[in-house]
Amino acid sequence: MPKIVDAEARRQEVVQAVFRIIASDGLERASLREVADEAGLAVGSVRHYFSSSDELLVFSFGAVIDRIADRLEAAMSAVEAKSPGSPEQQAAVLNLLGQVLPLDEELAVDACVWMAFRHAARIKPVLAAEAARSHRTVAAVVGRLIMLLSPGEADAHQTLVTEAERLLATMDGLCMHALLQPEWMTAEMCSDVLTAHLRSLGAVPTVR
Amino acid sequence: MPKIVDAEARRQEVVQAVFRIIASDGLERASLREVADEAGLAVGSVRHYFSSSDELLVFSFGAVIDRIADRLEAAMSAVEAKSPGSPEQQAAVLNLLGQVLPLDEELAVDACVWMAFRHAARIKPVLAAEAARSHRTVAAVVGRLIMLLSPGEADAHQTLVTEAERLLATMDGLCMHALLQPEWMTAEMCSDVLTAHLRSLGAVPTVR
DNA sequence: TATTTTTTAGCACGAACGTGCTTCAACACC
DNA sequence: GGTGTTGAAGCACGTTCGTGCTAAAAAATA
Structure with a gap:
């Protein structure tokens, strides 16, 4: 039914974006908007895989x-x-x-x-x-x-x-x-x- | 002419407030408003002694x-x-x-x-x-x-x-x-x- | 082709941030 | 006792944040 997307792989891509942001700009800059930009996604998309900022x-x-x-x-x-x-x-x-x-x-x-x-x-x-x-x-x-x-x-x-x-x-x-x-x-x-x-x-x- | 206030002592009091906030809540919480509250001052007062957040x-x-x-x-x-x-x-x-x-x-x-x-x-x-x-x-x-x-x-x-x-x-x-x-x-x-x-x-x- | 479900995108709200600027109160000096 | 300088306080603006919620898009199934 759904668009065929490997959820676990997507989560890993988002996590890699988090890593890059933390390494270059620090953890406090790892906001949902920044992470979404870095991962090439929208904020809503990131929140689809991680229900909150804390969970991410x-x-x-x-x-x-x-x-x-x-x-x-x-x-x-x-x-x-x-x-x-x-x-x-x-x-x-x-x-x-x-x-x-x-x-x-x-x-x-x-x-x-x-x-x-x-x-x-x-x-x-x-x-x-x-x-x-x-x-x-x-x-x-x-x-x-x-x-x-x-x-x-x-x-x-x-x-x-x-x-x-x-x-x-x-x-x-x-x-x-x-x-x-x-x-x-x-x-x-x-x-x-x-x-x-x-x-x-x-x-x-x-x-x- | 001015109100007699030991400026250096005041700065040290503000710095002590910064220390307490960092120790208990972390550096990112050391905003001007939080520091002013902790020091018992207003934001404008803190900014009178430290012209910007960075300087503080x-x-x-x-x-x-x-x-x-x-x-x-x-x-x-x-x-x-x-x-x-x-x-x-x-x-x-x-x-x-x-x-x-x-x-x-x-x-x-x-x-x-x-x-x-x-x-x-x-x-x-x-x-x-x-x-x-x-x-x-x-x-x-x-x-x-x-x-x-x-x-x-x-x-x-x-x-x-x-x-x-x-x-x-x-x-x-x-x-x-x-x-x-x-x-x-x-x-x-x-x-x-x-x-x-x-x-x-x-x-x-x-x-x- | 029509339907259904996941994925993606986006808006809106309240809160907190730094900072420029203005206003009020207080005290040392003439 | 005025007077002017300075400490203290606060408003206003633009940004950014997390998050609840809605709407469009896309693809597998009927």
Whole structure:
């Protein structure tokens, strides 16, 4: 009966428009009118697929989380496939951590959008649930990575948690600086910092 | 001739209102009307002291940068007054790094406002100059700290820069997590992570 | 071809925004 | 005690926002 349109594909197109607007003009400019223009649609059309502005934003937040989570999961599998301590594993780990950094234009858009939504979630309660999911998802991957890289010591649970949070903080800090001060935080500086951090992981394995 | 009013004090009161609004409702809610209400003034009065909305925001950004810079400078002096390697110095360093974290309500407001302005500066060109100043100021303090804590090796300039950026990233990441996920990133977790980071500084002193 | 249902487009309303401009009140000075 | 400068207040205009609601267009089915 209807015009044959893949609803899910349309929603993804709209979400991509949201991403582009957030990356270039910020989340507060991602209004229905701006999104509709960017997607080449009318406001009524966008509202046909997303019943409200909030629903569009929450869906877009979830979409970027899924994108990042998928990339991290794939990169984590690659890490686990390498032999422990090998240079190949080291490279795979750097690749994994680089998935959340704006190292190319596509990654930069995701990083921008991800940051914008997480900060917006502090204020907008509708985004809180997705923000918590985002944190849990990434923390789980980083936790597995820390367990993999920490020599033995399955008992020192406290150390593992602290080291996971430490790596998580460094990753988000690097992402922030690469987005906000790209002149100072270049891609190779990111790589140097991450390498130094990984060296510090191996060098301070046990508590105290 | 005029009504006797300390203009600078009035400006500071308005700025404090801006801070409270940003901390509780976000930067985008810091409109002239909201700020005037929060300060107990009329829109026209606020505009008497700040000729435009942009000027108010830029001035407020500068104010929070100055607050943080002053605290860091004072804490840095305290660090330099302690004997190198002593537990007192260790405590002073932790205190220094804690100045940018939301460890109490006053610090939390500053951290919120600081983060909000830095992220807004990516989009709003009027804030770019202050954002650069913010980065330079904090980076200078952290650079001095790294030089103070790094054993010898005045030659390895690359290592010092990398370690400064690494500490800077960790600080901002911790600040982010403490603001956005306070359930996970508690004050003691911040302390644990910073302590682990400082241990990693001493443990991996030289390049390679 | 006629019908039915989805998709697309658009209008209208109230609210909030920044800002130019005008008006009122208050106080220091001659 | 006038008087003029300045702080405080507010109106008005044009924009933009979300959203409820209506109307046209398009395509698969009868």
